[in-house]
Amino acid sequence: MTTNIDPRLDTSRVIRADRGTEITAKSWLTEAAKRMLMNNLDPEVAEHPQSLVVYGGIGRAARNWECYDKIIEVLNRLENDETLMVQSGKPVGVFKTHENAPRVLIANSNLVPNWANWEHFNELDKKCLMMYGQMTAGSWIYIGSQGIVQGTYETFVAMANQHFGGSAKGKWVLTGGLGGMGGAQPLAATMAGFSALVVECDETRIDFRINTRYVDKKAKTLDEALIIINEANAKGEAISVGLLGNAADVFPELVKRGITPDVVTDQTSAHDPLNGYLPQGWTMEHAAQMRLKDEAAVVKAAKQSMAVQVQAMLDLQKMGAATTDYGNNIRQMALEEGVTNAFDFPGFVPAYVRPLFCEGIGPFRWVALSGDPEDIYKTDAKVKELIPDNPHLHNWLDMARERIAFQGLPARICWVGLKDRARLALAFNEMVKTGELSAPVVIGRDHLDSGSVASPNRETESMLDGSDAVSDWPLLNALLSTSGGATWVSIHHGGGVGMGFSQHSGVVIVADGTDDAAKRIGRVLWNDPATGVMRHADAGYDLAVDCAKKQGLDLPMIDGANGK
Amino acid sequence: MTTNIDPRLDTSRVIRADRGTEITAKSWLTEAAKRMLMNNLDPEVAEHPQSLVVYGGIGRAARNWECYDKIIEVLNRLENDETLMVQSGKPVGVFKTHENAPRVLIANSNLVPNWANWEHFNELDKKCLMMYGQMTAGSWIYIGSQGIVQGTYETFVAMANQHFGGSAKGKWVLTGGLGGMGGAQPLAATMAGFSALVVECDETRIDFRINTRYVDKKAKTLDEALIIINEANAKGEAISVGLLGNAADVFPELVKRGITPDVVTDQTSAHDPLNGYLPQGWTMEHAAQMRLKDEAAVVKAAKQSMAVQVQAMLDLQKMGAATTDYGNNIRQMALEEGVTNAFDFPGFVPAYVRPLFCEGIGPFRWVALSGDPEDIYKTDAKVKELIPDNPHLHNWLDMARERIAFQGLPARICWVGLKDRARLALAFNEMVKTGELSAPVVIGRDHLDSGSVASPNRETESMLDGSDAVSDWPLLNALLSTSGGATWVSIHHGGGVGMGFSQHSGVVIVADGTDDAAKRIGRVLWNDPATGVMRHADAGYDLAVDCAKKQGLDLPMIDGANGK
Ligand SMILES: NC(=O)c1ccc[n+]([C@@H]2O[C@H](COP(=O)([O-])OP(=O)(O)OC[C@H]3O[C@@H](n4cnc5c(N)ncnc54)[C@H](O)[C@@H]3O)[C@@H](O)[C@H]2O)c1
Ligand SMILES: NC(=O)c1ccc[n+]([C@@H]2O[C@H](COP(=O)([O-])OP(=O)(O)OC[C@H]3O[C@@H](n4cnc5c(N)ncnc54)[C@H](O)[C@@H]3O)[C@@H](O)[C@H]2O)c1
Known part of the structure; x- marks a missing residue:
């Protein structure tokens, strides 16, 4: 979804890092910085490379193309006792340091706290005085989706260690969302030995993940999905199923049926109630129309459905499921809708990653x-x-x-x-x-x-x-x-x-x-x-x-x- | 005003840096860090050294005495290729680095922006999880009041350069406040060649500054003060006068009389309307009582008087005085009281210091x-x-x-x-x-x-x-x-x-x-x-x-x- 509204878009740009052992910079240190910056903008790696967007919303590798070109130019001429300073994606200075100092120092998106909000940032970003660096976008070490698969895999392995004596055999995960990041869940789960039932309301997303072998099967009803999971579990195999449906319907249905998954989490885009979460009973088309007509109504409906889903997550937790928030802020949304104990299930870091x-x-x-x-x-x-x-x-x-x-x-x-x-x-x-x-x-x-x-x-x-x-x-x-x-x-x-x-x-x-x-x-x-x-x-x-x-x-x- | 409420107070502590060429640390680099930390807590230097408070409210040199002792201990044993990490005044780690790396790395009072307010800080500070480092307090390079005299002197020199062709001869400054920092104004002004009329409502402060030769004369009426200033100006001499009075009375009186100072500023503690600014018509005693009885009433009255003073500063600016805010936030207070054009006179940094x-x-x-x-x-x-x-x-x-x-x-x-x-x-x-x-x-x-x-x-x-x-x-x-x-x-x-x-x-x-x-x-x-x-x-x-x-x-x- 490369849009034209960004003045930084340059459709003539196709970047790919040099390969091999010939270098144009003065050392491998600076050659490395250059190749990694370029690699962050490789069309195979970046989401919108021609707008310099690497991943994570508007996480960029350089402020604009002029800055990008200048960074490359400086990295090619930088000496082994010099250091380049990059301020929110702009190469602002070169200083004498020494051979054991960094060759590049970077500060991205830092704002004095009282002004550290999206409104002020966006104002500066529009004037091209700043850039959003995300994490590895602006620091030139993004490596594509392998990172998220591995992070999710580690979380599932930690769950297996903590709850199931180190083996996920015969265990299954209930979750929602097969989007950009959430799509890693079924692959990571099966790698870690879990079966996975992933509720996703957008069929194209399920199909995409089936095609790239991140999801094994597609199901259109809960019964269908449960049969696949149960069969695999009985055989001690791990399988993943993308279930077409709304998480706010499916999660409570499991409660009603008294079926307890071993692990429960969610990766719908709950952090963005306007664009990221389909309200119960709505079709995708209806949601798209409503977003144009009445934003407040969409947000309200989405948050109400999230509250329903979170209530079901709390119920499943009571029934014995290891339940966790996977960093999409769904607890906060439910809390705001009156689910006062929404934070009764923990975030994934305190629960699983902190021991690591x-x-x-x-x-x-x-x-x-x-x-x-x-x-x-x-x-x-x-x-x-x-x-x-x-x-x-x-x-x-x-x-x-x-x-x-x-x-x-x-x-x-x-x-x-x-x-x-x-x-x-x-x-x-x-x-x-x-x-x-x-x-x-x-x-x-x-x-x-x-x-x-x-x-x-x-x-x-x-x-x-x-x-x-x-x-x-x-x-x-x-x-x-x-x-x-x-x-x-x-x-x-x-x-x-x-x-x-x-x-x-x-x-x-x-x-x-x-x-x-x-x-x-x-x-x-x-x-x-x-x-x-x-x-x-x-x-x-x-x-x-x-x-x-x-x-x-x-x-x-x-x-x-x-x-x- | 060393108070006992601080659990960090230890009245047995009297710190003074070693002198001379014998060192107990392993190099002059670490010896220097140690002496400078100690010097920041020298009773001659620090405001409340036994609570580890150096200056600026609660700006500390170390988190507590246990941390202080440990920092000293580590600095005495630190090798020339090691680096000590200090986190908000606590020595948290020693790591191998190299000879050209810093011996100490310090981070003080840093909070994730959404939590970066006094309430959250105070909570952490009370639990002894943090410390307020101010600027040079927690980074061990405070040198007492010389710093503020010099900063104020530079500002006055810049004013002379910008407005008076480099010479302040025969020119005079109107300002308010002879407190901890504001007391530097008359000395800095005369050093820079200006006469100064400083309005101060607390006679003890005037006397203190007279005794330490920061102020030349005391006056009890505006007439008296103006005569002293005029005489000095006529002779081309620079003199300073502490006028006992309320700035919110004296500033408008000058407007009324059509008398235009060459420079107008203020250093009452306007940033703190409860404790820092005496409302018009109030005695010091009345203010002290009211602070115990009705805080809101004090704040209201103080801010109303500040609005009066700022209005006079705006009027004097129109009459031709070079008018500036000296970093006490008085414009903001007046704005909140309805002086919509309070920011029509500039802060001292954009006006005078930025060119430097x-x-x-x-x-x-x-x-x-x-x-x-x-x-x-x-x-x-x-x-x-x-x-x-x-x-x-x-x-x-x-x-x-x-x-x-x-x-x-x-x-x-x-x-x-x-x-x-x-x-x-x-x-x-x-x-x-x-x-x-x-x-x-x-x-x-x-x-x-x-x-x-x-x-x-x-x-x-x-x-x-x-x-x-x-x-x-x-x-x-x-x-x-x-x-x-x-x-x-x-x-x-x-x-x-x-x-x-x-x-x-x-x-x-x-x-x-x-x-x-x-x-x-x-x-x-x-x-x-x-x-x-x-x-x-x-x-x-x-x-x-x-x-x-x-x-x-x-x-x-x-x-x-x-x-x-
Ligand atoms: N480990 C972490 O902390 C971490 C890492 C990455 C992403 N996240 C969070 O995970 C969330 C998902 O990220 P993403 O990049 O995959 O987002 P995305 O927007 O690409 O995908 C969200 C998916 O959820 C689906 N969906 C929306 N509402 C639904 C509903 N009611 N029922 C079922 N499916 C629904 C959407 O169709 C979409 O496919 C975000 O909130 C993100 O911030 C957390
Ligand atoms: N350059 C800078 O940016 C800078 C540096 C230091 C201090 N400051 C600011 O300057 C202000 C003064 O600092 P300080 O340390 O001297 O404070 P302080 O509290 O020690 O002194 C303030 C003085 O103002 C007097 N005062 C209060 N109300 C008055 C009134 N209505 N009329 C006349 N006098 C009045 C008080 O009696 C007191 O002596 C503070 O707001 C501080 O933040 C700015």
């Missing part, structure tokens, strides 16, 4: 600058070799290779923690050095990670000590990544949950096979997850305190984790 | 770690030698030496810009190297500076392009100072104007006389003011664009200032 964050485990990822898929396959094998005892991880690597096509430069994501990130990255650097890999690799992560984000409605919801809104942590994280010698570092505002609701930082480092890179990698990719362990230990999580002790972190105010 | 910021000129300061005043006097002489052609600066240095007592470690502030900061600092480093100075010096600045703050009601009010609220700039500034190898770097929220209204960064670097320090100084103290020139050039200020060109900055999107 306590050990610095999060969305670690890397990209082969060569463009050669073989480079990634070799790193896959290296990961298995270095982490031999993690079947979920091996399963992920196998399934990802088999089921998820590369988009743009070949890349891999896998959730690993403090104890593994630097180790893996050093091994990759060694593989570059020996020539086992055909070119350097870029190593980074999502901003949704252990030590890099403050986001009280998502990543830092319900922190043990109530420090959800304290954003000193991601800022310190960015300063430390800079101090260690990351290749580029970014500080963003508003990613994921929108303006006003989050602050977060990004880090990317290049493994070019040199000994200097190894030193930097050893510091940066150790310190980065370590700040996550530190942040959670400081908040009082035992798991994090234990991890800090085991890994020998030096946390002066934590008894026994002082390292000295 | 365009050239990277701001509150550069340094401290003699030896504790020896002679070290400062020698640097004073060095500044004069290296900047021979700036009479205002020489005047400031002479007057400061004569009239302003050192507080804590001897220190000096002077406003210099991009073209001078690194030069001066390198000369100081050389003086340490040759032994001309008896010990290293610490070099830093206020956060109220050219490239280090986003604060739409003060430092970034009315930016040419409307980018007042964009806080990418101070964050980039902090990342760049970190990249260059500053000794400590900080990112704060809420300094000056309070929670929600500002984001800013600090930088401090140690001149220990080594060649390595010289390299770091050359980068950091060039880049820091350069980001200010960059930020203002980006906003479209010609002065900044010219400065960037003249100084050879590399600003890729500014025509002709690209450096290549």
